[in-house]
Amino acid sequence: MPELPEVQTIVADLKPRLEGRKIAGITVLWRPTIAQPQVEELTERLIGQRIERVWRRGKYVVMDLSSDDRLVLHLRMTGRLLFRDRSAPEDRFTRVVIHLDGEQQLRFADARKFGRIRLLDDEQFRRLSASLGPEPLSGDFTLDWLTEVLARRGQRIKSVLLDQRYLVGLGNIYVDEALFEAGINPTRPANTLNDDEVERLFHAIRKALSSGIADRGTSFDSYLDAFGEPGQHQYRLQVYRRKGAACPRCGTPIERTVVGGRGTHFCPRCQPVTPSRASETVLPSRKAQQPQG
DNA sequence: CAATCAACCTGGGTGC
DNA sequence: TGCACCCAGGTTGATT
Incomplete structure (x- = not known):
């Protein structure tokens, strides 16, 4: 399940390959993946935009676009974000393809169809980000x-x-x-x-x-x-x-x-329900179980 | 407020 | 081999 380390890995690899590239088109194979806005509006607002920055907020992949909109992707449980040559063999469970300028494309594949892609304006993204807690690997987490x-x-x-x-x-x-x-x-x-x-x-x-x-x-x-x-x-x-x-x-x-x-x-011994001092190990009594009435 | 549960989905594993 | 069944868990939202 993609958690922070998995999303971080994807973002780090995509960053040098996507930043500065333009979006040439989008193919939606499973409509519900596009959570917001409608597919037609998404296409209109997306095509021709340059990807300025690729980063991560929590488990969300975020792409800042030249229009100041942000493409926000969540992989949920089985989502994959694959950077492929146009000619590469098709990936199973591909739901959305983002075509880049040149020979590459970004494929959003997701067996269980829980993953979502959203295109948010400044205010919508600000609200999303504000609803999330601090980044555990940043100085905000103390x-x-x-x-x-x-x-x-x-x-x-x-x-x-x-x-x-x-x-x-x-x-x-x-x-x-x-x-x-x-x-x-x-x-x-x-x-x-x-x-x-x-x-x-x-x-x-x-x-x-x-x-x-x-x-x-x-x-x-x-x-x-x-x-x-x-x-x-x-x-x-x-x-x-x-x-x-x-x-x-x-x-x-x-x-x-x-x-x-x-x-x-x-581990029931290293993680006891009742905290114990590190220096002493409380062993369970032989007749610790009491019938409950 | 806290805990539980259903919903969203389907691949893959299990047992028979 | 086939088939019914159940489990996996990120997130939201309804219910207890």
Whole structure:
């Protein structure tokens, strides 16, 4: 699933190849992919525009156009953004093709059809961006800020971290990895984390995302980069989709539960529901289970 | 406010 | 081999 590291990888590869290029045309093969505006209006506003800048906001790919409109793409779960020669073999599940000047084209392929492309003016984009939390790899994301946000939420920590209004970029893979790295149980209410735990989480979020970027993303199901190549981070995950495998830190089998409707992977020993001091390990009592009445 | 769930979709895996 | 079934999870929105 494209999360921040996957989108970042795509953007970094597209940037030098798209900036300065002109859009020559667009072919829409699956209409609902174009969420806004109508296809006819999109075509009219898009053709002839130069792509000035390619960047990322959260999990959105953003292309600033010479008209001051912005082309905004979200890959959702199975979306791919492929930079191809016009003559390249067709890519399965292609929904929209953006034709560039010259021989190349950008193909938006998406098996499950959840991905969306929007063309937004200044005001519309400003509103979208304002609805999103800070970038975790930027200076806007600080320990003080995280401390304050978590202190105000009684929701489970995993749900808070997945909510793009608070913090952008984390999806189901990297949130599980970050919580493991920080030694925090995904079901802990956010406002029960102590200062030490928040600080560990702060660093763990950045580490998990940076590590994913360094490996050019995680290719489990459908993710491929702009050239159609898989990332390598799936080989370095510590807990995600490793149910039953040994925890890399203590050897306890990794468990899987569901939190907020998401498959959730964690080490029951390294990420206890009740926080324990690092120096002592609380072993469960033999008769800890009490029948509930 | 918090938690749950359905909806959007379909490929790919499972069990029989 | 065929087929019914279920799961994957980003985001929005409705319901409890």
